[in-house]
Amino acid sequence: MSSTIQYILIICVYFAAMLGIGLFFSKRNNTKSDYFLAKDKLPPAVIAFSFSATQMSGSSYLGCVGTMHSLGLAYAPVSITSAAAPWFCYVLVGDRVCRISSRLKCMTLSDLFEERFGKRAGLASSLIMIVAIVPVLTAQLKAAGTAFETIIGIPYLTTILVFGVIVIIYTLVGGMFAVAWTDMIQGVLMMLGMVMLVPIVLGATGGISGAYASFTTNNPTMATFDGGGKPLLWIISGFLVYGFYQIGGQPAAITRFQTTTQPEKLKKSLVWSVLFQSVVYIGVSTLGICSMALFPDLAAPDMALPNLISHFLPPLLGGVVLAAALGAMMSTIDSVLLMASSLFVNNIWGKALRKPNDDKAAIHVGRIVVIILGLLGTLFAIKPPDAILWLVTMGFSLMAGAFTFPLLLGVWMKGLTPAGGFWGMIAGAASTVIWYVIGYSMYGNLNDFVGGIWPAVVGSLVSLVVLLAVSKFTAPLEQEKLDILFEEADVPSNA
C-alpha cells in the first residue's frame, strides 16, 4: 500500500469518527441552551480541551513549526505565551463570565456585554465578532486545502469541499456537544502527534543539546530573540498579544466559560488546558529548532512539519499527526460556526429583530445559519477575495483591541458605565484598524507595524483610555442591575 493511500486511510477514519460523534449527540439537543452551550453537560476535561483546541488554530500547529523555522528564537516567546493564554483567560475572566452568565442566563458573550454595558454595546459586540470571526472559516479551510494538496497531493478543491461539508454536518446536527467532544478528540490527537514525533526527531538530532548546537551553528543570526529580522518591540508585543490579549481576541474560546454554572469545574479545566497547551507548544518549539538543525535550507518553511513527518514517521503514524493538524483547523472552524450562529440567533434574530426565539425556532434558525456560513466560508476559500484576506489578518487583533479591557474591567469594576463600555469597544476596534492601515501605507503589507508594535496592543490601550475617560463623565448602570451583576443582590425570580 502506498504511503499516500495510508495517509488518506487514516484521515478517512478520522473524518468518519468526527461525523459519528456529531450524529451520536444529535439527539441530545432539546433546548437552545443544549444546542449552543451544552449547559452543565460537559466534564471539566472536555471544557478544557475544547477551550484550548478552539484557541489553537491550524496555524498554531502546522504553521508554528514553519514560523519558528523562518524566524528562529524570535518566535519562541510567542510559543510560551500561547501556552500561558488559558492562565490569563480562566483566572482573570473565567470565573466571573461563568457566574454572570449563570445568574443572568447569558447565552453569548454579547449577552454579557449587553447586561453590563447596555443594548448598543451588546449589538456592537455581536457585529464586531461576526465580521471578525467569519473570515476565519475561510482562512482555516484555505490552510487545510493548501496543506493537503502539498503534503499528500489531494486536489485543493476536493479537500476544502470534503473538509467543509464534514465540519458543517457535525456542527449542524450535534451543536456544542459535538463541537466540544470532537475538540477533545482533536486535542488528544494534537498532543499524541507531538508525543510521537518529538522524541523520534530529537533522537535523530542528538537530543535537545545536539539539536540546539546544530541550530546555532547552521543559523547563527537566528539564535537570538531579535535575530529573525523583527524589532524587539514586535517580539515583546507578540509576547503580550498571544497570551494576555487572548482574553478579548478569542471570544469563541471564552464562550466555553458559559457552558457551566459551576466555577469550580473551571479550576479543573484550567489545569487540563494549560498542560495540553504546554505539551503542544514545547513540542512545536522543539520541532522548530530540530527542523532548522536538520533542514537549514528548506525552501518553503511552511513545509517544516510535513517534512519532519515524512522523514521520521511511517505513513500510518504520520497520518495521525496530519489528522491532528486537521483537527486543529476543524476545532477552530466548528467553534466559530457555532458561535456565529448563536450570536445571530440570540442577539440579532431574537433581540435586535425581535423574531421568535423559543427553543425549537432557535435551534432551527441556528442550524440554517451554520449551513449558510459554512457554505459561504467554503465558497470564499475556493478563491478568497482580497477583502476576506484582510479581515482574516485583522480579525483577532480587531477583537483583542475592542474587547480585552471592556471584558476584563467590566466584570470586576463597578465604576464603568454603559457609554464607557460601548465607546471603549468602538475606539479599540477603530484604532486597531487605523494602526493596520498606517502600517500598510508605510510598509506595503499587513504584518509590519509602526515601531513593531502590534495593532491589538495599540487598539486595546486606546480602548482602555476611552473606557475609563468616558466612564468618568457618564451615567452608571442602574444600581439594581449593578448589584445583581456584582452579586450583591439576588436575581429577581421573574427575571
Place this chain on the structure above:
Amino acid sequence: MKKKLEFPIISAVLMVIYLAGGILVMCLPHASPVAWGMDFPTFTIMYGGYAFIILACLYHSKTNR
C-alpha cells in the same frame, strides 16, 4: 444576598511577574550555557518558563487566589 467578589490578586501578581520577567529575559545579553547548551534567557523562554506557568495554574486551581 451580599457577597464580596475576590479578585485573584496573587495570580495577578504572578502574571505581572511572568510578563515583566519574560520581557526582561528577552532583553538580557547572551551568557554562558546553563542547560542543554542554552544560556539562561533562551532556556527560560524555550522550556523553564513553562514550569512557572503550570505551577501558577495549579496554585490558582487549589487556592482560588
